[in-house]
Amino acid sequence: MNYLYxxxxxxxxxxxxPDVIGNxxxxxxxxxxxxxxxxxxxxxxxxxxxxxxxxxxxxxxxNRVGFWGLLQTLADAFKLLIKENITPDxxxxxxxxxxxxxxxxxxxxxxxxxxxxxEFTFADSSTNVIxxxxxxxxxxxxxxxxxxxxNNKYSLIGALRGIAQVLSxxxxxxxxxxxxxxxxxxxxxxxxxxxxxxxxGVAGWFFIPCFIxxxxxxxxxxxxxxxxxxxxxxxxxxxxCGYNTEYSGMxxxxxxxxxxxxxxxxxxxxxxxxxGGYLSPFGTYLSYLILGDxxxxxxxxxxxxxxxxxFKASFIIFVIIWIRALLxxxxxxxxxxxxxxxxxxxxxxxxxxxxxYKYIMGGV
Numbered sequence: 001m002n003y004l005y006x007x008x009x010x011x012x013x014x015x016x017x018p019d020v021i022g023n024x025x026x027x028x029x030x031x032x033x034x035x036x037x038x039x040x041x042x043x044x045x046x047x048x049x050x051x052x053x054x055x056x057x058x059x060x061x062x063n064r065v066g067f068w069g070l071l072q073t074l075a076d077a078f079k080l081l082i083k084e085n086i087t088p089d090x091x092x093x094x095x096x097x098x099x100x101x102x103x104x105x106x107x108x109x110x111x112x113x114x115x116x117x118x119e120f121t122f123a124d125s126s127t128n129v130i131x132x133x134x135x136x137x138x139x140x141x142x143x144x145x146x147x148x149x150x151n152n153k154y155s156l157i158g159a160l161r162g163i164a165q166v167l168s169x170x171x172x173x174x175x176x177x178x179x180x181x182x183x184x185x186x187x188x189x190x191x192x193x194x195x196x197x198x199x200x201g202v203a204g205w206f207f208i209p210c211f212i213x214x215x216x217x218x219x220x221x222x223x224x225x226x227x228x229x230x231x232x233x234x235x236x237x238x239x240x241c242g243y244n245t246e247y248s249g250m251x252x253x254x255x256x257x258x259x260x261x262x263x264x265x266x267x268x269x270x271x272x273x274x275x276g277g278y279l280s281p282f283g284t285y286l287s288y289l290i291l292g293d294x295x296x297x298x299x300x301x302x303x304x305x306x307x308x309x310x311f312k313a314s315f316i317i318f319v320i321i322w323i324r325a326l327l328x329x330x331x332x333x334x335x336x337x338x339x340x341x342x343x344x345x346x347x348x349x350x351x352x353x354x355x356x357y358k359y360i361m362g363g364v
Contacts, residue, residue, distance in 0.1 A: 030122040034111050042260045046073045049321050056325035077253070085249040088151060095149035100247070100254035102142030106135040107261045114268050115190045117278050117305035129177060129187045132269060133170075136224070139258060140166045146255075147243040158242025161232045161332060168339040169223040175347035176213040176220075179354040180206055180273045193277030201283035207274035209357055213350045214274045216343055218316075221266045223339070225259065228324040232332050263320065267313040275312045278305035 005026060012022045047062065047070065054061025062069030087093055113128045113135070115121040125131065140163055147159020181187055183206050184195035198204025207214045223230040234242040244255045271277060280286070287304045291297035330338070 030112065031108075034108065034122070038108065038111060038257075038261055041264050042257055043073045043077070045260045045264060045317065046076070048317075049324075052318070052321045053325050056322065080249060080253040080256075083249040085251055086246075088246050090151045091246065092149040092151070095145045096246075097251070099142045099146035099149060100251045100258075102145065103139040103258045104142075104254045106138040107258045107265065110135045110265045111261065113189065114265065115193060115272070115277065116309055117302045118190075119302045120306060121190060124190060125188070127187045128189050129181065129192070132189070133174070133177065136262070136266070136269075137166060137170060139262070143243050146247070150243075150246040152246055155243050155245045158234065158245070162226065162243060164336060165226070165230065165232060166224055168336050169220040169343070172216050172339060172343040172347040173220045173224075175344075175351045176210075176217045177273070179210055179213050179351045182351070182354050182358050183210060189272050189277070193272055193279060196276040197279055199283045201279075201281045202276075205274060205276045205279075210274065210350070210354055212346065213354070214270070216347050216350065217270060217273065219343065220339075221270065222320065222323065223335070225263055225266060225320075227263075227320055229327040229330045230335060231329060232335060263317060264313065267316040267320070268309060270316055271309060271312040276308075278309040280304070280308055 008026055008029075009019065009022050012019070050072070051061045051069070053059075062072035065072040065075045087096055110132060112122040113132050115124065143162045144159045147155040147157075147162075150156070180192060184192040186192060186195065192206075196204045196206055202208075222228075226232075226234055234244075244252060247255065285301045285304050287297045287300040291300060
């Protein structure tokens with residue numbers, strides 16, 4: 001962010017604006033960018049999922065509101081904004097209203113940790129992988145409070161299922177991330193991205209030596225996002241939508257917004273860990289090949305890096321939606337047994353394998 005910071009301060013100095021104001025307002029800009037991008041991303045993801053599910057199941061999907069149904073998600077968002085927020089009489093009002101906030105706020109913070117390019121990194125730290133894990137698991141507290149405070153047994157069962165599911169699939173994720181940290185020798189997301197640089201492009205990405213870890217991570221992300229076939233906390237036929245049954249209006253929209261925002265964030269997170277993040281798959285950036293070593297190329301390369309990151313993440317999201325249309329829902333017992341009896345031991349073996357691989361390659 002140093003480059004953008006100096007550009008911003010130079011812009012303010014032209015109009016004789018004090019540096020103190022610049023130092024304060026500069027950190028508001030990333031938050032506004034993330035908030036605006038979050039709304040746009042969620043609108044696109046909702047429409048894309050409906051269209052793709054319609055395509056996979058030989059249906060049309062949204063096609064009435066706007067051209068090709070493009071305005072359907074905007075219409076749904078407007079409907080949620082004007083709907084009444086209803087609170088059950090016997091619910092714990094404070095916790096009932098707090099739960100959506102506890103789910104939504106960590107998602108906003110998580111999006112600020114992700115390095116979108118070499119320059120667009122809003123909150124960079126030496127251990128932001130650990131920070132990402134903490135914040136990504138934090139919404140489970142909001143889910144539990146939503147189920148408990150609703151005073152609805154179906155909501156509570158859905159919340160308990162969600163907690164059991166997240167806790168059981170967090171351990172394999174932790175061991176997989178440890179294997180990536182061993183490969184990269186850093187816990188910084190930017191450092192992990194740069195550790196995958198190779199002149200051969202794809203050949204340096206971590207999904208090649210850590211392919212088993214990637215599969216484990218992908219499965220666990222599906223479970224933590226409550227995506228099919230791991231959508232037990234929201235099983236409509238059993239729980240009437242689970243922990244958010246009693247929510248309506250904007251409070252329901254916060255749950256909905258958080259779910260799709262975490263879908264995007266986790267897809268980007270997998271991209272950073274295994275597919276080179278914002279690195280080009282060709283080993284060099286097209287901006288330099290087309291524009292040469294010029295100032296225009298130095299600026300365009302940042303946007304190209306963001307493009308590669310979003311392009312890779314979009315493919316992962318496509319596969320996640322594809323799986324929703326393909327696989328049926330697992331039973332609760334089978335879901336937990338699959339994690340504890342299979343994924344956890346395999347993730348530990350994968351970690352030992354990566355340590356041996358690192359040692360053989362001379363990295364230890």
